[in-house]
Amino acid sequence: MNRALDWAMVITLCASFMYTVSIAFFNEYLLTLGVEPSFIIRNTEQILYHSIFILAETILISGVFFFPLLIIFTGVVLVSLIIIFRFYKTKKLFVKYKKNKANKKLKKRRISLSFGSYLDRVIIFILKVFVITLVVVFTMIYFEKKGEKKAHRLLTKIESNQIKxxxxxxxxxxxxxxxxxxxxxxxxxxxxxxxxxxxxxxxxxxxxxxxxxxxxxxx
Incomplete structure (x- = not known):
């Protein structure tokens, strides 16, 4: 049951991402051409079909280089922050350990370790949300620019009488x-x-x- 819910969530997120990509590209394309997007209402099939095309093209052209670098960068940042926080936590724990009496050392150490583990999870969750938000925002900006460029290419083609x-x-x-x-x-x-x-x-x-x-x- 949990696995089915996980897959349903993944599918929903993917569909939402594709929907967002298509809307960002399409609306900017129409606005650049002077078309009011609210007049051109597309159904879900049209939107998802369109997003498949523009995502496939983007992945083929730039995804081979961009996404691996993004994954590596994100991994390096996460690992670095975890190491820094663990070092700080260990140092703080060591100071407390030296100052307390022997019968309280183990108890405080366990509490600190438990809190440290919780803190790690919170930090990782916040970082994940931050990275995902950045990816979504920059993705929208990127596809808006693609839509704008496509519109400008079409206008240039019209101006130069290259329409067949x-x-x-x-x-x-x-x-x-x-x-x-x-x-x-x-x-x-x-x-x-x-x-x-x-x-x-x-x-x-x-x-x-x-x-x-x-x-x-x-x-």
Whole structure:
């Protein structure tokens, strides 16, 4: 039962992390392009599917070097702090041991050791929370920057007229538009001539599917 709960917690944390990564990337991408994120509401499947793609790409490109270094650094910091606190605790215990009478030495030593063990657990827990918080914060910042860079690449591509005809959709009354993203109900596109953002109802067509899939492909 406990093992099942542990696995459920791990799965929940992983899903939450993936959800956060996708939201950070996607919202910054839309905001940079001038799209209001609240208009493009995605379902859970879309969010998790998107996060798998961007996480896989990140792991392949930078994870081979970054994550091992992070693990090593975290381990070194934890071990160093534990050694420092243990040294301080041992020194303090030795001073108390010298000053007390023989019949009280063992009792105080046991109390100190018990408190020291509890202190170690508290310190390690605080350090774990601190490290996890840092990882989450820097991960969000990193993926926000990735979303922003992708948006800037798209804008540069539009400005330099490098958009292929096959990537464009024809919107009645507007002309050629480039699909930015689709949610469950609405889509957002950009007029390649006026650079105006256009919102419209999500009606799936072959071209829409093609452009929608292209959204998840890093250029």
């Amino acid at each position: 005809e096959s990537e464009l959709l024809t919107k009645e009354g507007v002309g050629k538009i480039l699909l930015i993203s689709c949610g469950t109900n609405n889509c957002a596109a950009i007029d390649v001539k006026s650079k105006e953002i256009i919102y419209f109802e999500n009606k799936i067509t072959d071209n829409t599917i093609h452009s929608f899939l292209r959204e998840y492909k890093e250029e």
